[in-house]
Each structure stands twice: as C-alpha cells, then as structure tokens.
Amino acid sequence: MMKKILLGLLLLVVLAAAGAGVAWQLNGERWQQEYAAYRKTGAPVLMYHAVGNDEGADWPKTLIMKPELFEAHLRYLKEQGYTIVTVVELAERLQKGESVDKYVALSFDDGYKNNYSVVLPLLQKYDAKGSFFVINKDMGDETHMNEQEIKGLIDAGMELGSHTYSHGPLGKIPEKYLVWELDTSRYWLKKKFDGYIVRTLAYPNGSYNPTVIAAAKKYGFYRALTGHIGLNTAATYQAAPMEMYRVTVADDGNGLEGFKKRLEQAYFFGFLQTKGIDINVVRDIFVQ
Template sequence: MNAFIDKMRRRAGRYLDVRPSPIRPARGTFSLSFDDIPVTAWTEAGPILAEHGIQATYYVCGGLAGSQNLGLPQFDPEDLEAIHDAGHEVGCHTFEHVSTLRIGAAELDASLARNAAWVSDVLDGYEMRTFAYPFGDCALAAKAVIDQRFLCGRGVRDGVNTGSADRNLLQAIGLESRRLPGYDLEALMSETAKQNGWMIAYGHDVMDGPTPYGCTPDDLDRVIRLAKAAGLDILPVAAAWEKMAA
C-alpha cells in the first residue's frame, strides 16, 4: 500500500505544479553531476574531469560527510574544498539525504537551510544554486520550496531536456552500471546536439566494480568523449542554466 501511495505521490510531483522553462541553449549542452559524493566520485572522477578540462556539479548532503552510504565511504569536508577549488559546482541534495516524499514543505525548507549553512561554513560563504532530489523523489509540495531557493531541480527520470522543461524537475540519464547498458549514448547525444537540448547525467561512485548506482572510470571517460564528439558544450548545471537564460 505504501508503495502504491508513493507511486501516486511521485506522479503528482511529476504532473502538477509544472513550471515550464525554455531549454534552448545556443548549442546542445551536457552537464555531469554526482550525487551524495562517495569519495571515489572525487578521487577517481576528479582526475578524469581535469584531464578533459571540464567541470561537473557535485550534489552534497552535509549530513553524509565522513560517513558510509550504501557501504561506501563518502567525502570529507576537505574533499568538498578540493572539489570547489577545482572549479566544480557544489549543489544541494538536502542535509540528511531525505526523500521529499517523507517530509513536509517546512521540514524540507529547514533541511535545505541546514545544508546551506553547513556548506557556507565549509566553503567560506559559498551559496548553492541548484538542487537534486534524493532518490529522485519529488513530492508535489516540495516543488515550490525548490523553486524559491534554486535556479532548478534535477530528478532521475530518464530523458534529455529539450524545448521546454519543468525547471523544478529536470530529467537526466544515469551514469549507473544498472542503467548504462540500456542507453544508446551516441544517439542520445547526437539528438541533444540536433535539437539544441540539455542532457544532464548523474552518477554516484566511480570505480572498477562499481555499485549498481555507479560507473567505472572508463564509463565516465567514454561519456565525456562522446559528448565532445557530438559537439556538446560541457558545463556544470548552474552555468548551463545561466547560459540558457542569457
């Protein structure tokens, strides 16, 4: 029964309170993001991003710092500083990594405020400008809260954002070992280029023998090479958004 209610609530979040924003970058655009920040999303992925000369978005939960999540060690505050110093965007993923289906609007807002304060403390006043929903769960009441605090919010529903998209629930593709075999990345990227769309990818751990939610270093390298080959601009989420709005 609870699973059924969650399904209905996810559907309400998807179809109601849609705030469409035009997605028409001058060139097709690709954004890479990492959620939760298992430490390998930095130690393994960071050098690959640097080698390609690109920046990504790291969606952080202050409450996961120095902890284990899904059996994997997560980032430390020093990692977050290094991520920020390397020019990557730091985005918000709630403080506790809580599903918006489990909390009300006021509680969500408090979690976002807690995360903002934590990040500001670690990164010397830094303000996060974009959001990713933990578990991809978007409750209807959460959308107005996200709209007020951020430029945009990203879910995990498969797809490329083209033409117009709900800015509080952008679509994405998973750099996840359980999902990657199901994508024709070349076709998705060439379609993104042709339609001047915005493809956002999200991942978690980056290592050989990744979890179902992560990918290998080779997978990451390949995705970046394909995006470049398709002629896509590669930008963090907030920078891509701003370029589109300009």
C-alpha cells in the same frame, strides 16, 4: 503484494514502450527527420554515484562504476564532440536560449570519497566538468568526502550542489521538515565553504511534488534535478527549472554499449514527450 506491484509496473512499462515503438513505425521517415533535428535542441544530464573499486558505497553494485568504464564514457563523449559541463553551466545556456547541441552535463550524487580521488582527476584529464551533490549529515564519514576534498572540487571549477541534509525522500516527509532538509542544507554548505552559494538541488530518490518545489524555490534553489529521463531544452528548462531531466548511468554489464544506450534514451524519451508519449508517468505512479 509487492510482487504484484512490481509485475504491474513492468507490464505498464512494456505496454508504454510497445506503444512508442508502434507510433515510431507508423510515422516512419517523418519522425526520423524530426528526431534528427530535435537532438540538436537539448542536452542530457547524466547521473552517476560512486566511481571506484571499493565496496563501501551503500548502493546496488550496478551503481558503483569502475574507473576504467567511467573513463571510457568520458573518452567516448569527447570523441563524439561533446562539451562536458556542470549543471549550472548547462542551465545558464538554456536560460539564455544559447545552443546546447553536443553538450552534456555530469552529476554525481551522495558525495562519495572516490568522487574526489577518482572522478576529479579523470574529469581534468578530459577537460570536463561535473556537479557534485552532497548529503550534509554524511560528509566526512568513512565513505563520503570531507570538507577539504569538497573544497578541492570547488577550487577545480566543479559545481557543489545539495542532496539535502539527510537524504530523505522529500515527496514523502512532512512539510514542516522541508526547511531543515533544504534551507539548513544550503546555509550549512555556505558556512562551511567560504560563502559558496548553492543553487542546484538533486531530489533524493527522485522524490518531489508541488509542495517540495515551492519550498525549494522559497529556500533559494534556482533549479533541481529529477529522476525523469528526457532531454533538457530551452523550452523545458524555462518552463520548469525545478524539474530538469536526467538519466541514471549504471554498469549493466554491457560496457560502453550500455552507456551509449542510456545516453540515447535521454534523446529518445525527450522526443517522445514532444509527441505526447511520456514513459516517466508510469514511474510517478509508484514513486510519489
């Protein structure tokens, strides 16, 4: 049964991609000009997890980024003229309608120890910032950052965000538990980190629905990151701050070229959405 579902998903993705390609060819030069202009109106949010050579992270190996490859990403972004910011810094610019041309926000999920020992020094080397989303129940264990390390990130000007209390898929858990996953998470982080106010949420596994959005707003979150690929513009953010786009960065074996492709996907998928083509819809069929 699962094999049939996966094959069906693959077929839908292929058909959607093929349709987008046909539409691009038919509209030719006009769309190319519009695309060039569109790229200047928004900014991607990149999603990382572990960055290191350790084997401790409980994610597929493709999501454990080698330090030298991560540094290559930072170097490339700087060489291309990007300003690398936190999610909250990007959100504030979008809310005000300020230019985000050549801006990119970095996000790191789960709070792995190497986010402090490896990621922070590299961010500082390239005058870059990032947002770190921690899971309350995992803090301080063998593979996740402890309080002192997280305080170090905050002191360095990084953003601390919530990845919920226990990393449950919010769109699938009973509504009565949302107060624990969301409100308790924010309260606990505020208490642990000298009154630090967390306002940004990253949905575990990209799972959410209207009930989850309503609860997140109720419990004090101003914005949230999804698993949907696209570009964050003033229009998309002001319309749906609880559904910010971001693209997963993985080590697909293609080195820096693989990273360039994923970065481009954020822009291209966002542009297709303005034309009524949203490949993310296929993902939602299987996630929710």
